[in-house]
Amino acid sequence: MSLFSAIKFRQQFPLIESFNTYEVENTNGLSGLVYFDNAATTQKPQQVIDSQNIYYSQYNANVHRASHQLSSKATFAFEKARNKVRNFIGANNIKEIIWTKGATESINIVAQSLARNILKRGEEIVLCASEHHANIVPWQIVAEQTGAVIKVLPLTVNGYIDITQLDSVITEKTRFVACAHISNVLGRINPIEQVIAKAKSVDAISVIDGAQAVAHLTVDVQSLDCDFYVFSAHKMYGPTGVGVLYGKKVLLESMTPYQGGGEMIKTVSFTQGTSFNSLPFKFEAGTPNIAGVIAFAQSIDFLSPFLVDENKGYSRYEDKLVKHCYQALAKIEQVKYIVEGTPDIGVIAFTVADHHNHDVATSLDTFGIAIRSGHHCAMPLMEYLNIDGCLRVSLAAYNTIAEIDYFVDCLKKVLLDDYLVKNNAKEEIILTSQSQELENIIALFAKTKGWDSRHREIMLLGKKLIRLDKTLRDDKTLISGCESYAWLKSEQDAQGLYTFTADSDAKIIRGLLVIVFSALNNKTALQIHKFDINDYFTKLGLLQHLSPSRGNGLLAIVEKIKMLAK
Numbered sequence: 001m002s003l004f005s006a007i008k009f010r011q012q013f014p015l016i017e018s019f020n021t022y023e024v025e026n027t028n029g030l031s032g033l034v035y036f037d038n039a040a041t042t043q044k045p046q047q048v049i050d051s052q053n054i055y056y057s058q059y060n061a062n063v064h065r066a067s068h069q070l071s072s073k074a075t076f077a078f079e080k081a082r083n084k085v086r087n088f089i090g091a092n093n094i095k096e097i098i099w100t101k102g103a104t105e106s107i108n109i110v111a112q113s114l115a116r117n118i119l120k121r122g123e124e125i126v127l128c129a130s131e132h133h134a135n136i137v138p139w140q141i142v143a144e145q146t147g148a149v150i151k152v153l154p155l156t157v158n159g160y161i162d163i164t165q166l167d168s169v170i171t172e173k174t175r176f177v178a179c180a181h182i183s184n185v186l187g188r189i190n191p192i193e194q195v196i197a198k199a200k201s202v203d204a205i206s207v208i209d210g211a212q213a214v215a216h217l218t219v220d221v222q223s224l225d226c227d228f229y230v231f232s233a234h235k236m237y238g239p240t241g242v243g244v245l246y247g248k249k250v251l252l253e254s255m256t257p258y259q260g261g262g263e264m265i266k267t268v269s270f271t272q273g274t275s276f277n278s279l280p281f282k283f284e285a286g287t288p289n290i291a292g293v294i295a296f297a298q299s300i301d302f303l304s305p306f307l308v309d310e311n312k313g314y315s316r317y318e319d320k321l322v323k324h325c326y327q328a329l330a331k332i333e334q335v336k337y338i339v340e341g342t343p344d345i346g347v348i349a350f351t352v353a354d355h356h357n358h359d360v361a362t363s364l365d366t367f368g369i370a371i372r373s374g375h376h377c378a379m380p381l382m383e384y385l386n387i388d389g390c391l392r393v394s395l396a397a398y399n400t401i402a403e404i405d406y407f408v409d410c411l412k413k414v415l416l417d418d419y420l421v422k423n424n425a426k427e428e429i430i431l432t433s434q435s436q437e438l439e440n441i442i443a444l445f446a447k448t449k450g451w452d453s454r455h456r457e458i459m460l461l462g463k464k465l466i467r468l469d470k471t472l473r474d475d476k477t478l479i480s481g482c483e484s485y486a487w488l489k490s491e492q493d494a495q496g497l498y499t500f501t502a503d504s505d506a507k508i509i510r511g512l513l514v515i516v517f518s519a520l521n522n523k524t525a526l527q528i529h530k531f532d533i534n535d536y537f538t539k540l541g542l543l544q545h546l547s548p549s550r551g552n553g554l555l556a557i558v559e560k561i562k563m564l565a566k
């Protein structure tokens with residue numbers, strides 16, 4: 001067994017290694033990268049990348065179907081990976097390991113193939129307040145289908161499931177208890193042993209979402225004695241598009257698959273109907289992600305030695321990173337943790353006074369630092385904590401203390417009130433006539449090089465937005481699909497020209513609104529619909545950073561404008 005070495009560990013990740021220049025000032029787009037978004041997905045070590053290549057270049061074939069050698073080789077590797085997962089989580093039987101696309105699909109299978117068939121009106125599903133949407137929405141759908149009711153376990157002030165509330169929330173009416181082993185926002189290891197035991201005591205079925213746990217803890221499903229345990233490969237150094245549904249055999253056998261197709265059947269006949277294949281195949285309709293599954297086995301080989309008890313170096317190093325980051329951030333006056341206390345894994349969530357999360361994250365991006373802002377697919381948690389969203393730093397064992405120090409320094413710079421002023425653009429844009437304004441913006445961005453300078457210009461442009469009156473912020477003007485809040489109102493004059501006014505709580509969005517308005521204000525509906533916004537953003541050199549995706553809200557803004565201009 002190889003002992004953990006932080007340096008050697010990091011060297012296994014080609015993407016991380018190739019972006020080792022974060023100390024150099026980032027003036028030309030992505031010249032450096034500090035990747036602190038590991039809770040979303042981890043980077044991949046070379047052996048995982050290689051194994052996909054080897055499969056495709058040396059033994060690509062479909063599994064289980066053919067009698068030729070190539071298929072046998074692929075099937076052998078595919079099933080070997082299943083056995084690896086079985087060992088990795090200590091499952092009793094290989095039939096209990098179902099391949100899925102990820103934790104999300106795994107939960108949906110339990111909801112649709114089991115819960116939907118057994119839940120009765122008024123029976124209860126218990127979730128925790130900090131669940132990821134993946135462990136909420138499938139239950140809401142099944143509750144809607146069956147008339148079941150969702151109940152929510154509250155949290156302690158430190159963000160753990162409050163076990164003092166178990167007896168009052170989990171009762172004889174409870175049929176399912178579904179909760180995360182570790183929340184993707186709070187980074188706390190939940191007391192799932194107690195939750196599972198309580199579920200068992202009322203004959204409820206326990207479903208544990210291990211998406212954030214498997215890269216950090218040794219999981220043994222038999223000693224946990226949970227009914228289901230789900231996770232995704234991509235959060236544990238494996239490929240995307242592969243996940244696992246572990247379930248107790250007796251339960252899986254009782255379930256009816258909710259997807260049909262090839263591979264999951266024993267016989268199909270127009271006259272006799274269909275009989276399903278045995279476990280685990282009856283839940284694996286269609287051609288699976290063979291390359292992904294095979295590469296997943298490599299990520300387990302890569303990670304497992306570090307999770308074993310005798311090799312404390314890995315978790316000690318992860319602890320060191322999280323403590324260092326937590327303490328350094330705590331020294332910044334404006335930083336407020338969303339719950340108190342150092343997290344158990346490297347997932348640190350906070351807000352900063354007087355700054356929109358989105359602005360902080362995009363500003364840090366100009367320094368080559370990738371952190372996340374928003375609701376982190378946990379909107380009910382945001383509501384529970386009474387916040388609109390937060391920032392999240394999520395660390396992996398290839399991160400370093402130097403990266404954390406660099407991040408904290410950059411955050412301090414971003415938070416300096418005069419940061420934007422000091423780094424001000426040399427040239428003031430004068431907003432005059434509409435066409436002039438568009439030309440000025442294009443000319444300005446043509447001279448501006450690099451994402452950091454362009455970002456600064458967008459933030460400065462935001463100051464020029466004529467802001468919508470606060471009284472007009474309502475459901476009608478709200479732009480849905482924006483990560484931050486944005487409101488938009490339109491007026492049409494006698495010539496049929498539209499004027500838009502808007503506002504947002506994020507500076508970056510205010511800047512984007514000015515840019516979009518310079519193109520679309522004072523135009524007819526036809527002109528608005530004909531305007532090529534992608535081309536405009538390409539001209540400005542912004543498309544690669546601000547592609548009109550849902551994340552930055554640009555698409556939502558443009559779509560709302562088009563909707564209003566009919």
Ligand code: PMP
Pocket residue numbers: 039040101102103104105132134135180182183184209211212232243377
């Ligand atoms: N649960 C938790 C706690 C997560 O963090 C995530 C991913 N962010 C999921 C479920 C869903 O995982 P996936 O998107 O891989 O299905």
